[in-house]
Amino acid sequence: MLPPALFKDTDEIQVDLTERCDSGGYGTVWMAKIEGRAVAIKILNTVLSDDHEHRFSREVIIWRQLHHRNILPLLGLCRACPPPAQPGPGMISPWCKNGNLNSYLRKQLRRNRSLERIADALSYMHRHDAVHKDLKLLNIVVDDNLEPCLTDFGITTFASSRTVSREPGSSGSCRWMAPEVFRRPGETDADVRNRVTAACDMYGFACVCLEMYTLKYPWHDIRSEEEVEINVLAGERPPRPDGIPDEVWSIMESCWVQDRQDRMKSEDAHKAFAAMLA
Template structure:
């Protein structure tokens, strides 16, 4: 299989397959990607298989059967949450409670292109395996609604990190910052930009562990890795949340929508740190959020709390932590640290973590799929 995906002639012939023959190759490639021998670590072979899987799926409009959970998911009738993207439902699969994020499709949307984009985002997310990245179990296609697709992931009873900290203000906030840095480092190592990092898009497990979620804006940071132009599901100006956005994404003089990058993710990480350590969203005193872009472009940042503030007395904010935050939201993108550098910060090196690493009883999404999807 490696030889077929590496040799130009055989690779081209594989990409020309259609129907059942293409489906057989998609299934075989996904089986290799789910193989435990290299499922948790980036490798040249893994990248080769993912490239082939994405290109063949995009060309044929098909998806690996292992990722198709339509007949296994029992979804609730009413959504438990909704946003501009669509609705979130609670469901059950293989005896476990799951979240089903169903995308809303505009009637004027190019459905074929949108579906391929969602397939692509889903396939990428389904390959991720890290203790601080929310797993994607697979894809749920609604019965009798071929143009409506949902992504299936573990149900997080504790909600997002903002809700979690409101209910549990004494939680170890540095551990949560470390979790987020670790998950972000993993994404960037795999050439993936999150694109919409903020408190509502970070979920917390029952054991108090943070997980990066909502890859609606995710895209490959290096399109050349896949050999095709990266398609973003949405753009920074149209859907990203202004309070967490980097200055380079907010310039009103740019006619084209700017691309989110690993460095803009780092700026957003600094804003998330501010949110966690102060209990406030960035620029919480600025009620008119339309004025925030000009402030950020001018170099303004969320204000540093005064020492009597609960951030110091209750949440653990210190001068070293504030300096750590400031480094992440520097005006010059190239002056910001990388996610790997943040992960190695001395702030995290002495932390003691007694939390369990698994919260839903599976070692990986791949293992869950093997048990949930009949062979």
């Protein structure tokens, strides 16, 4: 059950119908105001089943308890958001006028500093036994202090335009997915979830590094997600593009190791990027 204390009074929420800042399979993000403060409301596009609401509750409670300068805080929830919102639950966080890191990088290129901050946030999360589950540039926003902030902690696995649940092993995020997260024949959703660990985040972190330096998503030259899956399971990784420093590529390779037990830890990745900036 979702904690009642997290819910905001919908009478206090004023949605700006002119500011729809994002829309995707999981739902829509709207700008709104609560007590005069600009906030973003990410609204899932479906009503959750009892099982999914239980897991969703666990995810938002974890998010609510995380306090780090590079993690976007969860301010609360709304269950019945004002029109034109979808019927699903809404997650309220600070409004970030700079957008996500993917769009911001096209204006300001501070790659290694941003990667150091992201690695620091991951290290903090992993020390607290929290896993992001869906790391990519689109799930990193830039706050008013120009700090990259992680958001959407596994939330996009709860909704899609076709099904009630989009598990880690389904389409949509496979280009960022670690090999152990792909669904095997006959497996259930729970089987896949049991293999999601901090090591999956580190695989995704290497993909974020690639995005940062290329401004393209992983395997951008391959249209078929099935082909991407075959490549990843065979131990192949995206080729090294021009412009990536040796030190950064070495970190990426350490995070892309096929055996999750041997991947670089987030604490070590943070130390490595911090050393580059020293």
